[in-house]
Amino acid sequence: MSMKDFARRGYFTIKFIQKYYPTLGVGVANGHPDVYYLYYKEEWDKRAPDDDLKEFRKFTSKTTRKCGDDIAKIKQTFKEIEP
Secondary structure: OOHHHHHHHHHHHHHHHHHHOHHHOOOOOOOOOOOEEOOOOOOOOEEOOHHHHHHHHHHHHHHHHHHOOOHHHHHHHHHHHOO
8 A cells, every 4th residue: 555545545644533422532733634754765754735625525525425334335435545
């Protein structure tokens, strides 16, 4: 799994928890998770590119509309996007 694929799933998971289980307190500032990548042989992480963040938001919105809080449907959606 690539860093971007992992980040997409992580972004969705954080937004899912924020929406359906707000008492768990995932700590999202400004309404969106901060996403950083740590590239191979790099000392410091770097903020994910804006295009990736837009893609994550779109994926999250689409998946939430399609699946709601149905975990089985969400798992199937993740299987459909696997490379």
